[in-house]
Amino acid sequence: MTQLYAADHVLPVGAEPVRRGAVAVADGAIAMVGPLDAVRAAHPEADVEDLGRAVLMPALVNAHTHLEYAGYGGFGDGLPFAAWLADHIARRPRLVPGDVEAQAALGALLCLQAGVGTIGDASYAGASLAAATAAGLRGTVHLEAFGGPDADPAAVADALAERLDALEPAARGLVGLGVSPHSPYSVAPAVFAALVGLARARGVTAMAHVAESAAELEAVRDGSGPIADALAALTRIEATGRHPVDLLADRGLIGPGLILVHAVHVDDAQAAAIGASGAAVVHCPRSNALLGCGIAPVPALRAAGAPVAIGTDSPASAGDFDIWAELRAAVQGARAREGRADALTAGDAIRMATLDGARALGLEGVVGALAPGLRADLVAVDLVGTPYAEAEDPAVAVVMAGAPERVLLTIVDGVVRYRRSADAERVAAALAAAEPGRRRMIGDTD
Ligand SMILES: [Zn+2]
Missing domain, CATH: 2.30.40.10 (Urease, subunit C, domain 1)
Structure with missing residues (x-):
């Protein structure tokens, strides 16, 4: 037919x-x-x-989402990065069973409504898998893992492997599973290496938030600063003396299959190294702007050969899953940063949200263009x-x-x-179903 x-x-x-x-x-x-x-x-x-x-x-590729945070829009708006992070960590325990599932279902539907066919999700609870599958999306749900310098790297990787095994029967359709070492500040280098090793052993992608904020650079370099203070009750952070990208590169962790989300604070040499490594980048310009993190050097990263995809990140930082607004922000940000109207064309932005998104997620030759056979x-x-x-x-x-x-x-x-x-x-029903969880996060318990 x-x-x-x-x-x-x-x-x-x-x-x-x-x-x-x-x-x-x-x-x-x-x-x-x-x-x-x-x-x-x-x-x-x-x-x-x-x-x-x-x-x-x-259909567009939204290469970095958190479907489970669909109802988090506006929380902590205007706070510095570390305080914003702490605000989210403080609100999350107010959710009750069912809230995360309702939010993930809303997130999946809002992605479809925005014209997205493929997602690269980072998932705290694992609920994104069922939600994306039920909605009929395509993509990869990367299960997040955390572990400071006092954690046993093998134990963290084994625990995540068990979670992947448990979800595997539900990942036989268009949505597969991946691994997400959350970030170099929340995952110590040895733990990060064990998680990337797990991803490589399973032949799946690994997705991490890297070089997002100046506070992250300070935390990874000095083991102190606002992020270390915000996370003090959860983990200590080791002083490595290194930039997050250099730290991961030292250990051979930046390469094919690693998806670096953000890459805002990278210099020309780091951009070139990322491009040469075969790693992918996801650019999330609205999140980076709203959290005061900066503007990623997109032309340099693209020129270096990295597939640079586009992601909305979560409504917690970007406000919504509107990938079109993200495309405009990418174009505006690149032109403003470089001082050139041709720094990023509309066609470049579309390519980032289609073909390059597919490349980043390992779906080259499957989706990302209109051509016979795809x-x-x-x-x-x-x-x-x-x-x-x-x-x-x-x-x-x-x-x-x-x-x-x-x-x-x-x-x-x-x-x-x-x-x-x-x-x-x-859409109205999904919004209504997610609303009680949002009310709980606001602190309205009526
Ligand atoms: Zn994110």
Whole structure:
């Protein structure tokens, strides 16, 4: 059974845009991309859904999410990084069983609503796996692990391996499991090495928050400062005298399969080393801006050859899962930082959120573009009601005007997983289900 989707603009990524184009989908895969007339002539019996004044493109890859924090938006806004972290650690115990699951389910649906087909999640509780799978998303859920200098590295890795084993039967669909050594400040070097070793032994990706804040650099170098103070009740932090990137590189931990989230505070030499290593980077510009962390050197990292993906991080820092706002922030931040209007183009940003996101998550050749043989992950963005309804460049149009509210449908593996015209009640129900947990975190116990 072949289904055709047509739109005023087809934006394949990696190939030229097509005016009045269409995509043929059969058995969950892309069968053909081209002008509508040609695609229809090749599939005369297929149904055609015409999406009109819209851009049809690969579903986006949100390469760093925390679905379980879907209801955390705005908490601690304006606090310095360490105080913000402490605020979240203090609120989390107020949740009761069921709250995390409801938040993860909301997060998964909000990602689909934003036009995301693939996620790279970092998961504290493991609830993201069931939520993402149930929603029909694709991607990897990286289970977070922590362990200071007094922890036994093998014991931390073994405990995480047990958690992975327990969840493995639920990870046989489009969502797989990975490992997340949380960060160099919350995971001591030997523990970090054991966790990366576990990921490598299992052939899965490892995702860590690295070089995010100046406070992190101070904590890892000196074992002191605001993060050490904020985490004092949980762990001590060893003074290593090193920058987090150098510390991990010293131990041979930066390489293929490691996904460095943030990489804000890296110099040119570190960016070059990351690019040469085969490691991937996820850029989360709104989170970095709102927490006062800075702007990552995206052009340098991309020039060095690293796949630099885009992630919203969690609503705890970025406010929501709006990947379109993230794309705009990436473009704005790169141009502001470099003082050049061509520092990052709309097309570059889209590539980061599609092909490069797929590369970062090990899904190159599976998703990230519209091309025959790839899995059929698509999003259609409605341009009606925007100044871009008559679009000159569809990449510019979607980066400037894209928003969850403008997503007409999101298709993953050939299946429509979100449709704006049909899913308003579903979104409202997920928001309502997550609200009691949010109230508890605010401290409202009525
Ligand atoms: Zn994160």
